[in-house]
Every structure is written in structure tokens, then in C-alpha cells.
Amino acid sequence: MAASWSEIFPPAPAWTEKDMTSQAGRVFLVTGGSTGIGYETAKALYHLNGTVYITSRSSSSAGSAITSIKASSPHLSQIVPPGQGRIDFVVMDFSDLSTLQQAAKEFMSKVNRLDAIIHNAGVMLPDNPDETTTQGWYQQLGINALAPFLLQLFLNPLVLHTASLPTTPPNSVRIIFLSSSGHQAAPSPDGVAWSDINLAHTTKTGLRKEAERYGQSKAMNCMFAYEFARRYKGKGSGIVSLSLHPGALKTGLQKNAPGWLNLLFGILRKEARFGALTVLWAGIREIEEGDANMLGIKNGKNGGYVEPFGRWGGGSKDIFEGLMERGTGERLWGVCEELVKGFR
Numbered sequence: 001m002a003a004s005w006s007e008i009f010p011p012a013p014a015w016t017e018k019d020m021t022s023q024a025g026r027v028f029l030v031t032g033g034s035t036g037i038g039y040e041t042a043k044a045l046y047h048l049n050g051t052v053y054i055t056s057r058s059s060s061s062a063g064s065a066i067t068s069i070k071a072s073s074p075h076l077s078q079i080v081p082p083g084q085g086r087i088d089f090v091v092m093d094f095s096d097l098s099t100l101q102q103a104a105k106e107f108m109s110k111v112n113r114l115d116a117i118i119h120n121a122g123v124m125l126p127d128n129p130d131e132t133t134t135q136g137w138y139q140q141l142g143i144n145a146l147a148p149f150l151l152q153l154f155l156n157p158l159v160l161h162t163a164s165l166p167t168t169p170p171n172s173v174r175i176i177f178l179s180s181s182g183h184q185a186a187p188s189p190d191g192v193a194w195s196d197i198n199l200a201h202t203t204k205t206g207l208r209k210e211a212e213r214y215g216q217s218k219a220m221n222c223m224f225a226y227e228f229a230r231r232y233k234g235k236g237s238g239i240v241s242l243s244l245h246p247g248a249l250k251t252g253l254q255k256n257a258p259g260w261l262n263l264l265f266g267i268l269r270k271e272a273r274f275g276a277l278t279v280l281w282a283g284i285r286e287i288e289e290g291d292a293n294m295l296g297i298k299n300g301k302n303g304g305y306v307e308p309f310g311r312w313g314g315g316s317k318d319i320f321e322g323l324m325e326r327g328t329g330e331r332l333w334g335v336c337e338e339l340v341k342g343f344r
């Protein structure tokens, strides 16, 4: 499985800040919002007058990011007059599932609605690949997949409540998972090694082993988005749930990638703002009723996959076929519910 040509060489974004509408009155949660794509996403939402919460493991990192966002200017092409945005943070550490209930409670004590959650926090090729999360999961699985899954379970009632409010525009509530074209490196064919979820016994070694672990965690992000849509589309919920590849971007994510890889792909990488454009395309752009009510992966359907820098894409053929024809999303949901049940 390999990333598509159009993901490696995406066209220039067609939908940008000039197309974005006011987000006044709407509440956003952006995990990992103190750096990279999350920071750029939070900054744009703040200037569009949204109420934005970012998460970070460190209150000082979050505080510095917020100071910097407040001191920044909106993109030059933004049409919406800024000035009403609000931004705050909640400390969340995804490497320990036992801390998430309290963190989610703290967030929910500050807000009465949640219009979009951007599951952005993540790691790739961690500093020490043998290090595990508190619960013993390899970091890419624990941080990129199990923690956002559990967090989403805590936030579901608030998300459903927001979608049910008569004043909430149809299909405006969004659950967005930052996947990656790297999901193509997940175990074949379903994207999940069902009998070895932690990939502790993979036959791959070195970089290929870590790429497979990252790939599986990012495949799970696609699968969560699809399964969430399958469970909640229709039923008057008006929720749209999508996964995306934000593009190849200049952030701290690749710090442990081998030099040759950074040299090869370094020239293709864009500023983190381009990743935020992909996120915002999925997260705040209007989506037509028909697309929101249909489950699929092509032609703009709920549960689908978005390519950089804001286009409908297909993702891994095998993985999405598994979701649509073999019930792998429902299976993964069940597996993950079991894995996190001690922390709810």
C-alpha cells in the first residue's frame, strides 16, 4: 500500500481563509494545539471569532501558544472581521488513559456546547520506540489512537447535545481525526493486527516496524471517523465525522525521521498553515445534507477521508473496503471499548 500521487503532490488549496465564515458562538477543542498544525488551526479559529480550547501536556506550552495566538494577526485574506475570539487550554496527557476522565470533566465544566473536536495530538517515530504509555501500549497506538477514542467517548454526550440544539445548523457539528497518508503502512488488509494490536510481535524491524505502528494508529483514526459516522449519522444528529491527511508539513513531528527521509521529503513540506487549511476544510466548511447523510468514502460522504489541502479522497482501498464491506469499524470500536473500559 502506498500514498496516492495526489497526496504526495497536492494541488494548491482552493478553499482558504477568504472563504471561511464567522465561527462566533461556536466552541472548538483542538488537541495538541500548542504546536504545528494544531496551533495553526487554533489560531485561525480564534481569529474567526470561535471559542477555542487547546490541549497540551504542559500548561506553560499552552500558555505560550495562547499568548502568541492572541498577539498574532489573522491571515491577510480573511474577510471575517476578527476580535471576538476566545482561547483557553486544558492540560491533557494522552500517554496515561487514567488521566483523561478528569481532563474531559474539566473541559466540560467550562463549556456548554462542543461544535467541533479536532483530534490532532499525535506522535510519529517517538524518541524511545520501546517506551510504552502508562498502560503498556506502544506510544503511537496509545497516544494517536486509544487516547482520542476514550476522549471522544467522554465528549459524546456534549457533542450529541450540541447537534440536537435547534439553533445548531444542520451538519455543522464535526468530529475530525488527523490521520496521515502513513495509514497506508498499516497491517494489511484491515489496517489492524487484530491478534496483536500492540504490534509487539511484528516481524518488521527498525524503521519499518515503527512505520507500521504509526500506520496502524493512523488507520485506526480513519476507522474511528468512519465508525463514528456509521453510528451517529442520520438519527437527527447532524454530526459529520471525517479523517484526513493534512499534507507533508514543516512541524516537529518528523524530528526522529532518518536524515535521508527528511532530505528527500523536506523539499515537499509546506508551512503548517496548509495542514490547518485541510483541517478547517473538513471542520468548518459547509457540507451538503446529502453528503452528510450518506456513508462512504467518495464524493463527499460522512465518515470519509480528506486529502491535502482540502479535497475528498479515497484513503487505503483495503482499509475502506474493510469498513464498508467487512464491518472492521464496528469490530475496532468493540476492541477499543474493551481496551479502555477500565478508564470510563
Ligand SMILES: NC(=O)c1ccc[n+]([C@@H]2O[C@H](COP(=O)([O-])OP(=O)(O)OC[C@H]3O[C@@H](n4cnc5c(N)ncnc54)[C@H](OP(=O)(O)O)[C@@H]3O)[C@@H](O)[C@H]2O)c1
Binding pocket: 031, 032, 033, 034, 035, 036, 037, 038, 055, 056, 057, 058, 061, 062, 092, 093, 094, 095, 119, 120, 121, 122, 123, 124, 143, 178, 179, 180, 181, 245, 246, 247, 248, 249, 250, 251, 252, 253
Ligand atoms: N506534519 C506532518 O507532515 C503530518 C503529516 C500527516 C499527519 N500528521 C498528523 O498531524 C497531527 C499533528 O502533528 P504536527 O505535525 O502538528 O506535529 P507536532 O507539532 O509535533 O504536534 C503534535 C502535538 O501532539 C501533542 N502530543 C504529543 N504527545 C502527546 C501526549 N502524550 N499527550 C497529549 N498530547 C501530545 C503535542 O502537544 P504538547 O507537546 O504540547 O503536549 C503537540 O502539540 C498528528 O496527529 C500527526 O500524525 C502530520
